[in-house]
Amino acid sequence: MSRIIECVPNFSEGQRQEIIDEIISSIISVEGVTLLDKEADPDHNRAVITFIGEPEKVKQAAFNAVEKASELIDMEKHKGEHPRMGATDVVPFIPISGTTMEDCAKLAHELGKEIGEKLGIPIFLYGEAASSEFPERKNLSVVRKGQYEGLKKVIETDPSRKPDYGPSKMHPRAGATAVGARMPLIAYNVNLNTTDLKIAKTIAKTIREKDGGFPFVKAMGFDIQDKGIVQVSMNLTNYLETSIYTVFNEIKRLCEEQNVEILESELIGLAPMDSLLETSIKYLKLKTFNVNQVLENHLMD
């Protein structure tokens, strides 16, 4: 099975489609890279591109995109609602299959170094790629504090804002870029056969991390009025730590306590194969299962 990494760079352009298209072209010009999604938000004036491939291919495609964005986007003229500090604002690498978080962090360091040296853009490592020198940079909002305009004022003088790679000086058009590593995000909802919103809200509160629930779980309760049901809507930000199977079983247990039935659940968008197979493996108590037993995986050799 191939070694696969996902990359979801964000660019500070959400209005001029021809610029977004040029950036996408620079990505898919790398053979072996597959475009999964592209979303442009005019209000945020920001585009989010999702692609996957083998590590070296993905790194090359990311470099191409950062280079292209630095030619086409001028941060001196950029306005938008979403916080941002560069033409390419943020480049996360995400382990999908046959790769680890360490692989992604290493790739972030390599890409950061290359961008810094070849394009003269200051690079801040964030997320799981944050350096030991600046551990607070695990949190992207620390890196992006003050946004483009604020960072420009302090980057040359404040030692705590020194880039990990590249010059200690904003690129005159492209600003600065955060390069990092994180887990994939799984958007997963469970629908309950009741109109009692309080039950969904209580369950959401019980399972989410910020209220003492499972780590890496964000959850909210919603009313789906047109269907006469309520929903526990979740983001799982590290499925290796807290999985779909784990949150489903806990919600099932909490529902049984309240005599409420789970109507159905739904996966929004994409998820890695192992995050979905885990439920089968656990429920069937499958021993010594490995993903190479999935016949189709041999097509990706």
Add this chain to the structure above:
Amino acid sequence: MSRIIECVPNFSEGQRQEIIDEIISSIISVEGVTLLDKEADPDHNRAVITFIGEPEKVKQAAFNAVEKASELIDMEKHKGEHPRMGATDVVPFIPISGTTMEDCAKLAHELGKEIGEKLGIPIFLYGEAASSEFPERKNLSVVRKGQYEGLKKVIETDPSRKPDYGPSKMHPRAGATAVGARMPLIAYNVNLNTTDLKIAKTIAKTIREKDGGFPFVKAMGFDIQDKGIVQVSMNLTNYLETSIYTVFNEIKRLCEEQNVEILESELIGLAPMDSLLETSIKYLKLKTFNVNQVLENHLMD
């Protein structure tokens, strides 16, 4: 996601490795075809090759292999324990993903016609590719009755043994070949935390088709003495009709009746992705799930 078919041809040569290697070379010479497995049995004097790819590629690779086998294997000199009637004895096509049994049956007809016309080998369609004229040929043992030597005596005169394609006459060296379509076979075992072999045998009998259980399920009870457990060992010959999830749940129910615990289960060899994901989908009550939500499937475009 790609359209994928599996092909598992059987050849009447299990001793001379150089001949088996030449046949394999003719298969993998087709770009886009992936070799999954090769097994040679000297006693049976028979080799089984497993490969996958897109339908047209798989058909081309199968034709190459049949042609090569007809050049290298002489049925007049073949001896072996396994029933056989040709240098290439049997060629089944199996739907894996994005393809149906109808696609496989159609491919079997196309390949059969091509072999008959270009190589002069009589072709019998079997399994789900059996023609309406000879429905009894769904059963391979009907097609292969009398084996090479017996078929040779009657093929020119017995209307019930008329080939579907090619001449009504054995190929002087390669004999005759069966080409067909069938579902993938899933080998799946459930281990019970007891030393009472009777329980495994009773459960096997309850769930298997021949004793009135689930369709397309073969099952036997075994003693795994070195582990102090017993095993229900199964072949699921059509997982769309009776799935892993279905047999597991029934075994679980029967075990609970006997106060016996399921220790673990095990998948032997490969299985299609959807046969494994089904348990997750059913257990989580996932609605509107489709395989394109598996991130890795986008790599196979």
